Amino acid sequence: MLSPIEDIICGDQPKKKGIVCFDQMRVISSKVEKHDPSVLMVTSIPAGKSVGMITAEMAAAIAMQGKKVLLVEGDLKRPSLHEWFRIEQPDGIHQEPFKTILPTFVQGLDVLLPNKSAGKPIDVWLSSTFTNHVASWQESYDRIIFSAPSFHSGVEMELLAEGCREAVLVLQQRDKIEDIRKVRAKLEKAGCKVIGVVYQE
Secondary structure (H helix, E strand, O other): OOOHHHHHHHOOOOOOOOOOOHHHHHHHHHHHHOOOOOEEEEEEOOOOOHHHHHHHHHHHHHHOOOOOEEEEEOOOOOOOHHHHHOOOOOOOOOOOOOOOEEEOOOOOEEEEOOOOOOOOHHHHHHOHHHHHHHHHHHHHOOEEEEEOOOHHHOOHHHHHHHOOOEEEEEEEOOOOHHHHHHHHHHHHHOOOEEEEEEEEO
16 A cells, blocks of 8 residues: 555556645746755644645655655654655654654655654754754755744744755645745744745645
């Protein structure tokens, strides 16, 4: 049985899944690539599992362009990447949270799943080991992409943004212009430039 992401990319029938069809994501990813980001985060204004799937599709599309990509689960409270790839989330109660890097069915795409007891997000993003990990990943991968929770989930999101150079926003029709501007301002204040938008209907 195919995983949800594998079904979208390799399945017999084209599937939209109510988010973004993969052909459209390939176009979006090619435009994102023109900005040459090395560390990118995908986030939204409201919470929702769709960000995880959109980020996974984007990472796969970039890897299929011949890039070596590391997709990192950045939603430590409500992780979803393990569901989209149908990979067991590591237990590792006493392990350092960013150790489990696993290959996927897409050549050049690896996924990093923090263990179930990664700790408080604010402690993780403030730790020196996180900064060291990002620097180490940049030596091995062309692109590092974080699947991040809603930007309204707490101050820890601003800390994660400080570790990223660029961001893609997932927006819905109900999102208010004022909220979009506030999120963009916070991201750019953290040194994370918004380089793209994905509209979810």
